[in-house]
Amino acid sequence: MDKSTKRRLQIINILSSNDKWYTSEELASELSCTEKTIRNDIQSINLDLPNGWEIETIKGKGIYIKKPISASINEIRSLFVRNSVTFRAILYIQFKQIKNISGLASALYAQEQAIYKLLGRVEALLNSYSLQLKRGPLQIIGREFDIRLLCCDMLDVLNDHTAHTLDNWPFENISFSKLKEIVTTTTDKYKLFIYPATTNKYIYFLATMLYRIKKEIDLNLNSETRKRIADSHFFKISDEICNEIENVFNVNISLNERIAFTLSITTLPYYSFDETEKSEFLTLFYNKKTSYYNDMYQLVERLEKNLGIPLLNDEDFLYTFQSQFKRYSLVLYSIEKIEPSYPLDRYTNENYPELFNQVRNILFEWTNERSYPELTKDGVAKVTLNIQATKIKYDMVKQNILLLTSNGPGVYRYISTKLIKEFGHKMNILQPKQGDFEPQNLDKLPIEFIIADFQLDINTVHPVIIIDPTLTQRDINQISILFHSSIDHKKNRHI
Secondary structure: OOHHHHHHHHHHHHHHHOOOOEOHHHHHHHHOOOHHHHHHHHHHHHHHOOOOOEEEEEOOOEEEEEOOOOOOOHHHHHHHHHOOHHHHHHHHHHHOOOOOHHHHHHHOOOOHHHHHHHHHHHHHHHHOOOOEEEEOOEEEEOOHHHHHHHHHHHHHHHOOOOOOOOOOOOOOOOOHHHHHHHHHHHHHHOOEEOOHHHHHHHHHHHHHHHHOOOOOOOOOOOHHHHHHHHOOHHHHHHHHHHHHHHHHHOOOOOHHHHHHHHHHHHOOOOEEOOOOOHHHHHHHHHOOOOHHHHHHHHHHHHHHHHHOOOHHHOHHHHHHHHHHHHHHOOOOOOOOOOOOOOOHHHHHHHHOHHHHHHHHHHHHHHHHHOOOOOOOHHHHHHHHHHHHHHHHHHHOOOEEEEEEOOOHHHHHHHHHHHHHHHHHHHEEEEOOOOOOOOHHHHOOOOOOEEEEOOOOOOOOOOOEEEOOOOOOHHHHHHHHHHHHHHHHHHHHHHO
8 A cells, every 4th residue: 555545544544543523733743744734635636535534624714514414434444445556455465466566557547667666565555465476487486375365455445345247256167146145044053143244255256266276285284173164163164154155156165275275264254153252162161171261271370460450250251352352263364454444453552562472472371382373462352352342340439329219019010110311330239138127137238329219227337328209310319429429439449
């Protein structure tokens, strides 16, 4: 991606990150350029924006990006990335068999002198895939699996998935619609819901596999790892898809090809309708029933010990992590990509740098001990955000209150709903149980205070607020004062 395109993409990222007006001075300072450059860039960006989008510039107010409520900012990022001449150059070299500078210049409608500079950017991108560019003749060289991943990513970047037809489908004898039919039929059978973008990535990898089927793909896996992959749920899906492709396209797909496809799809997002029930998973996990669950338990235990966060007690974290672990335990290749244009790892590293680095170091040690290659930064970021969710959960100061009403369940629900609307997730409303009204039991309840619409005839250590049977605004104001003073007291105890 050339410098000006990258800067314009950065302008879009900044404007879309917060719902506010920016000054040209702020943007120029952030991007180390002049205000005149910012103004020129915004004019250029506005020319390419789809209907409904606009970057407004109002004197005395600033710069603001307007977008339709049903549109995603990623739509604009993708537009800029698709127009990248760097990706188009790779497409021509890899699929159009353009072998020399003059041919590439002609295909891109550029001067030959500009192509030499462009090839420097191509080499930088290839380097992130551990690949190289050979210049005489033009050829991308390196490990076959990495070349396949590059091709898959390039096709994903260059095609607009919202359009009815693909502008950059370089395979004349390979039907996109037929591959899509095979993928969707098989994944539906295995109760796997894959998003449209994920479906396309399956197809891109399969099409590239068919295009390069004569190139031997050597994954350098030992027999134990091959067996582990072959026993996985992902391999069953991969194997069935490959069997169907063999029949339709009259090719022979080796075990190595099937394993490579398995590895590629483990990194893609999906939603499974056939996941293990949460209670069943927790039993298997805590009892370390298999080597898989034992490995996972040891990793969570290490994360908990090093981070000081009680992860083993957070069932939501564990259930989410097992889905992540299922994917990552098979991913044996680290492909650090410069793209996509809005990487999750950048967001995580900017917002939670300390936790991101801690998690990365822990996972590096863990994979190193087991002779696994290092997990990608994208993978580290997703684990980090899962852990951050647990931190947020434990950091939230929740107040347990006992609600007592005398007008039956309908009024109880009405008052509790009004309280939840007012205080949100910060309040836990407990219902009384048998024996709670005995003084010694009431004092032991883990509550901050009691809300009741009648006078209690017993003494208690807990503060009591008496409310109107319909909960007036005055009642809410009084509860708010006690509620927030209780929060402040609880926070001070943890300082």
